[in-house]
Amino acid sequence: MPELRPVTEIRTVACIGAGVIGAGWAAYFLSRGLRVRAWDPAPDAGEKLRRVVDAAWPALTELGLADGADPGAIELLPTVAEAVEGADFVQESAPEDLALKRSLLAELAAATAADVVVASSTSGFPMTDMATDAADPGRLVVGHPFNPPYLIPLVEVVGGEKTEAWVASRAADFYRHIGKSVIEMDRELPGFIANRLQEAIWREALHMVAAGEATPEEIDRSITDGPGLRWPVHGPCLTFHLAGGQGGMAHMLDHFGPSLKAPWTRLEAPELTPELRDDMVAGAEVSAGGRPMAELVAERDRAVIAVRRAVDAARAAGGAGA
Amino acid sequence: MPELRPVTEIRTVACIGAGVIGAGWAAYFLSRGLRVRAWDPAPDAGEKLRRVVDAAWPALTELGLADGADPGAIELLPTVAEAVEGADFVQESAPEDLALKRSLLAELAAATAADVVVASSTSGFPMTDMATDAADPGRLVVGHPFNPPYLIPLVEVVGGEKTEAWVASRAADFYRHIGKSVIEMDRELPGFIANRLQEAIWREALHMVAAGEATPEEIDRSITDGPGLRWPVHGPCLTFHLAGGQGGMAHMLDHFGPSLKAPWTRLEAPELTPELRDDMVAGAEVSAGGRPMAELVAERDRAVIAVRRAVDAARAAGGAGA
Known part of the structure; x- marks a missing residue:
């Protein structure tokens, strides 16, 4: 285990993948006074990222910004290597494609220092399955948020078979430090906790629609009301x-x-x-x-x-x- | 089908069974400016009823009372027959005991006029199963609320095989008139709609606890947060x-x-x-x-x-x- 600075000294986060989830994370990190270095291969990634951050900022302001929070403290970098340069924490939010996650996480593990946690936003893959290509999988951990990550507090943290114990603890400490509600799981479970519960509702709902027992509108109203x-x-x-x-x-x-x-x-x-x-x-x-x-x-x-x-x-x- | 007065002329509701659900209904009916005639066999039913109505009243006041709403417009009667006397609508909220529901609903159907709907708060029994003892089951319908009935708007309405069509419509119209969010189901389905969805979450949660995958506290927080x-x-x-x-x-x-x-x-x-x-x-x-x-x-x-x-x-x- 490397020597670790306190989580209060995590000042820069790399957001790898800047779709709805990655950009939502970026907005949240900015609101906590952190700097963000982002990477995303989409040609219009910069505009989209800006749009998500700008759209989220009024909400984040209403919930309360940390001292020094600056919606402009974000940079889109052209390569993964540049994005993680100087980053104290990495949040990976690439599309849910196992092969893609494997190669990206291997690259991130190789490109980051020995005290940097690399957390994946995956909504379903166990880290044991995603870490197979990494030469050094010890710093890879799941940090699963809910959409939108800038408003929903829950983050589920769970390591894979080869994740070192300090990594899951540090990810949980960091997320708690920035105001998240963290659940540290002691085992890998498909769908983690909240998605299993949500998926049970969703599947029952699909069965009911398929059988003509209820319409989606009735299902929605039966929950909201x-x-x-x-x-x-x-x-x-x-x-x-x-x-x-x-x-x-x-x-x-x-x-x-x-x-x-x-x-x-x-x-x-x-x-x-x-x-x-x-x-x-x-x-x-x-x-x-x-x-x-x-x-x-x-x-x-x-x-x-x-x-x-x-x-x-x-x-x-x-x-x-x- | 009998000649029906408009639902705006339903002025008195009989609440048969005054436990948590029945008393909650009573509080809600009172807040809508209706008079309530209640019956419950428990020796301390009067006190309990009073306690629920008094506890609910500040909340109901905050949500807005109907003109003339009076928390005192409620009377506990010693027999079912007396409770339904002059009632324009009956809400049955007895314990979930099939034999009990059967005999009580038969008694209610026999004791009420041809234009009075008798709705059951059952959370699970189909009316077809509950109406078997009734000489005239046409006016029996399910009107399933959620706890607490004075705060949660949803009411699921569904008739049994022998329920007349006007009865389900009239129950739905009445509930809508007093501000409820009504789902009229076109078939009997165990657990109706919302309880099926809620039960799917609950069963997955029980499995997770049984398997040691999550604690009840983690399950609760995974949903609330x-x-x-x-x-x-x-x-x-x-x-x-x-x-x-x-x-x-x-x-x-x-x-x-x-x-x-x-x-x-x-x-x-x-x-x-x-x-x-x-x-x-x-x-x-x-x-x-x-x-x-x-x-x-x-x-x-x-x-x-x-x-x-x-x-x-x-x-x-x-x-x-x-």
């Missing part, structure tokens, strides 16, 4: 903790457990073993942060009201401007 | 329309279609036939309401910022008060 209003404040586990009333998750599982066997989705449920039950009950307590049910209910209600108003206002603003 | 921030404004279909960039849903399906075969969740995807592709593309256009991509992106960004702030404020308010 239904459970989607709760999910920004309480995730699926805490939501069901509240559904159990005073008895919380334990009551919910003990009483509604049988509905797991009902054909309420095409996804088969796991066996609700005593161990799984206890893990869910203990986990719900962690999500609840020890707060009593009445406080959680009050929080949910405040949040749902505020979210409904926020969404109504955001929609109305578009209507007024159109 | 990730895709959950987008879902109050854009449902799953519109979200993926935006993920396709300028090409929208068509681009998304044509380019990321292969990831449907990836093991990103335990739910198998349907075959992406040309018909399903075209249905999704056309459906996304409906969800988008013909608005151009830039406007949708701007709407999403405004909404995500506002939702993040709303949730932060709701959480902080709890911390301050605790």
Whole structure:
């Protein structure tokens, strides 16, 4: 393990690939007061990058810029080698093409110093599969953001078989330092965590449309006007903790457990073993942060009201401007 | 079909069952200026009902009360027969117990006039299964709300095999009249629409915990800090329309279609036939309401910022008060 400067001394980030995700990352890094060196092979990459940063800047300003944040502190370089020159951290956001990712990550590992983390925005490939061409794969790690990376806090961090332990930790520390919500996974899992959950919804939705059971508009509205209003404040586990009333998750599982066997989705449920039950009950307590049910209910209600108003206002603003 | 007064003349609603859902409905009906006649066999039903209505009232006041809304316009009656006396609409929210629902719905159908709709809040039973004991099942329909019914707008309406067509229409009209977002389904489907989607997430989450792949806290945070921030404004279909960039849903399906075969969740995807592709593309256009991509992106960004702030404020308010 190399000697590492504190993450506060990471001042320059290389953004390799400047499509929707790469440019969104660039805008976010700039808003945190970092300098960005970008590379992208598209002939109009410069214009597109500028457009994304300019479009994101008002939003980022509203959320609060770091001292010294400068939307102009970005440079598009003609080669990968030049882009990573002097970069303290690399964020790769190339298209989801395994062969392309392999050669690009190998090049990035070779071109960067021993203390530079190379993180990939891949939404699905495990690093073990992407790192096969790299002579030195130890500094390659997945740092998976959500679209748009300048607004959605979540970043999932997970290394491959050959990723060194300090690399995943440093990537997580850096992302946390710049205000991200980080989940460090201890194993490679197709789709990581959030995309697995999102994909389960998406596949059930596709099945329903294919079977003529619901239209895409009904599916969308069933979420935006239904459970989607709760999910920004309480995730699926805490939501069901509240559904159990005073008895919380334990009551919910003990009483509604049988509905797991009902054909309420095409996804088969796991066996609700005593161990799984206890893990869910203990986990719900962690999500609840020890707060009593009445406080959680009050929080949910405040949040749902505020979210409904926020969404109504955001929609109305578009209507007024159109 | 009986002669029907306009839904604006529905002035009194009977709430049969006054647990979390029934009492939540009662609070909502009161906020719309309706009178409520409630029944519940629990010895402390009156206190509980009062507590839910009182707890919900500040939220309902903030969202805007109808003229004449009165939190005191509610009466707890000792029998079902007395509760439905003079009621123009019945909302049944008894526990999810099929035998209980069957006998209660039979009693409600027998005790109400020919122009009164009897809607069930069931979260899973098809009306065809619940109506078996009723001598006259024509006026029985599902009107499935989301918790808490006084804040979440969605209501799914679907009849059973013997439900008369005017009954589902009238239930939908009434719910819309009092400000609900209604989805009228044309067939009985286990879990309706939103619960199927929610259940798909929940089952994948349970599998992940059972396999040690993620903790409940990580699952919750992956949603609240990730895709959950987008879902109050854009449902799953519109979200993926935006993920396709300028090409929208068509681009998304044509380019990321292969990831449907990836093991990103335990739910198998349907075959992406040309018909399903075209249905999704056309459906996304409906969800988008013909608005151009830039406007949708701007709407999403405004909404995500506002939702993040709303949730932060709701959480902080709890911390301050605790």
